[in-house]
Amino acid sequence: MTKSYIADHWSILRVKKDHGLPVDEELDIFEKEIQDVPVKMLSELYRINGEMFPIHDLIVDSNDLEKLGRWTKDLLRLNAERVRVRSEVGKVFGDFLEYKTYER
Numbered sequence: 661m662t663k664s665y666i667a668d669h670w671s672i673l674r675v676k677k678d679h680g681l682p683v684d685e686e687l688d689i690f691e692k693e694i695q696d697v698p699v700k701m702l703s704e705l706y707r708i709n710g711e712m713f714p715i716h717d718l719i720v721d722s723n724d725l726e727k728l729g730r731w732t733k734d735l736l737r738l739n740a741e742r743v744r745v746r747s748e749v750g751k752v753f754g755d756f757l758e759y760k761t762y763e764r
Contacts, residue, residue: 662755663750663752663755665746666690667749668746670705674709701749701752705742708738708741708742715735747759
């Protein structure tokens with residue numbers, strides 16, 4: 661696993677833990693692997709994934725097409741931001757870089 665993947669997955673697990681999901685065992689494993697990742701990058705991933713988490717639920721639970729479109733755009737924007745931060749982590753550790761854009 662790349663360091664960028666590990667950092668991202670750790671931040672997702674932190675968000676899940678904050679929402680009361682039972683992820684402690686897996687989180688402990690990932691926590692050992694992120695000690696050398698810059699805190700600023702981890703904080704950004706945590707913030708982004710924290711914003712994405714409830715949007716996923718809104719999309720799954722809704723049939724309102726107008727709201728679905730708005731939430732999907734929000735999710736795509738946040739995912740592009742997430743990929744940008746993952747690539748920053750990748751640059752620090754020599755991982756492959758990810759590029760995503762949803763703009764035309």
